[in-house]
Amino acid sequence: MLPVAAIFLVAASALSTGATAQTACKNPVYLTLDTGHMEVAPMMVDVLRRQQVKVTFFVANERTKTGDGSLGNAWGTWWKSVAAQGHEFASHTYDHVYWRGDLPGVKPRFRMQPSAGAFEGREFTWEPPKYCEQIDRAAQRIADFTGKKALPLFRAPGGKTSPRLLAEAQACGYAHVGWAAAGFLGDELPSEKFSNDMLLKKALKEIRTGDILMAHLGIWTRNDPWAPANFEPLIVGLKERGFCFETLRNHPAYRDWIASHGG
Numbered sequence: 029m030l031p032v033a034a035i036f037l038v039a040a041s042a043l044s045t046g047a048t049a050q051t052a053c054k055n056p057v058y059l060t061l062d063t064g065h066m067e068v069a070p071m072m073v074d075v076l077r078r079q080q081v082k083v084t085f086f087v088a089n090e091r092t093k094t095g096d097g098s099l100g101n102a103w104g105t106w107w108k109s110v111a112a113q114g115h116e117f118a119s120h121t122y123d124h125v126y127w128r129g130d131l132p133g134v135k136p137r138f139r140m141q142p143s144a145g146a147f148e149g150r151e152f153t154w155e156p157p158k159y160c161e162q163i164d165r166a167a168q169r170i171a172d173f174t175g176k177k178a179l180p181l182f183r184a185p186g187g188k189t190s191p192r193l194l195a196e197a198q199a200c201g202y203a204h205v206g207w208a209a210a211g212f213l214g215d216e217l218p219s220e221k222f223s224n225d226m227l228l229k230k231a232l233k234e235i236r237t238g239d240i241l242m243a244h245l246g247i248w249t250r251n252d253p254w255a256p257a258n259f260e261p262l263i264v265g266l267k268e269r270g271f272c273f274e275t276l277r278n279h280p281a282y283r284d285w286i287a288s289h290g291g
Contacts, residue, residue, distance in 0.1 A: 053272035055237045058279055059083040059263075060207065062120055062183065063090045063098040064246035068255040072245060073110055075260045081273040085110070085245075086183040086205075087170045088120035090144045097144065098245070099166065104173045111174035116275040118181040119202065122165035123147070127188045136192050143185065159193070160200035180289035181205050181276060203285045205276060208239035213262070215254035216247045224257040232265045240279070 061072065061083055076083060087107075089099035096102035099122070111117070123145035131137040131153060138159065141151045167178035182202045184193070194204050214227040235241065247254070263273075276282050277291065285291075 053274050053278075055271050056274040056278070057211075057235060057237070057266060057271050058240045058276055059273055060086060060183070060205070060240060060242050060276065062086045062242065062244045063088050063124075064244035065090070065248055066092040066094065066098050066103070067246045068253065068259075069098075069245040070106070072255055072259055073113070075263065076115070077113055079260065079263050079267075081263055082114050082116070082275050083273070084116040084118060084179070084181075084205075084276040085170075086118050086120040087166055087178075088124040088144060088185070089122050089166070089169070090124050091148075093246070099169045099173075107170060107173040108175070111176045116179055116277055117167075117170045117174065117176065118179045118183065118205065118276070119163045119166040119170075120183050121159075121162040121185060122169065123162060124185050125159070125162050126185050127190065127193055130190050130192050136196055138190075138193055156196035156200070159196065160202075163197065163200070163202050177291070179276060179282075179286055179291045181282060181286070181291075201289055203282060205240065205282070207242035208236075210234035210236060211239045211241035213241060213243045213254070213258075215243045215258075216250060219250050219252035219254075224252060224254055227254065228258045228261055228265070231262055232269065235266065235271070237271070238280075240276075 059081065063086070087099060089097040092098050094102060123142035126141045126143060128139040128141050128151060131139060136156055138154050139151055140154045140159065142148055163182045171177050180201050180203065182197060183205050187206050189204060197204060210231065213231055214222050243254070243259070277286055
């Protein structure tokens with residue numbers, strides 16, 4: 029016969045296992061947040077904490093409403109507090125660099141255009157090491173702030189890529205992450221044509237299990253901001269529909285890549 033203490037431990041373990049099974053995420057969606065002007069970022073993270081939702085942030089050093097870049101020193105302590113809540117991070121390229129096209133030739137070269145930093149708006153011809161440097165720099169910067177290694181993933185600004193660009197990024201250790209069609213939450217669309225109410229109803233109707241969702245930490249061009257109106261109602265509405273939230277670390281398309289690349 030087991031001692032009373034051992035019986036208690038076995039029972040406690042069984043209860044714990046049962047609770048874990050009951051709370052397992054059976055209908056996951058993967059909410060991802062790209063950096064932006066950052067004005068709404070503290071509010072959005074407060075919502076995540078209140079709703080007990082973990083997300084993946086894709087970070088670039090974008091221009092913000094405070095005058096410091098979103099990966100500037102003024103945001104360092106804040107990013108560290110975000111990491112302490114259990115969120116994950118990945119690169120969005122340091123200067124938020126848009127792919128504009130592949131150049132012909134055997135040797136891979138790309139037309140690239142930063143939308144942040146000292147060369148904002150200028151177009152350049154880059155070879156793969158330069159682009160990889162941009163991905164690495166954002167990943168290292170967020171790791172320096174948080175003490176947490178970024179995932180070996182990246183998101184190209186605007187989701188604009190080519191097969192050749194993706195192959196070169198993979199060669200330097202980064203898999204690209206886009207988003208599901210229904211997961212485009214529309215926070216960068218003009219509010220005159222796409223009201224917050226319309227976008228919320230569309231998302232709640234169309235999002236399916238396994239979808240990667242994408243929004244931003246503030247968009248300059250939308251007159252009626254999306255996040256204060258829609259962010260928490262979206263999360264609450266998806267929970268009511270039976271969805272739960274996971275980070276990309278647990279996404280079936282990326283789990284093995286992350287494990288095999290030191291994530």
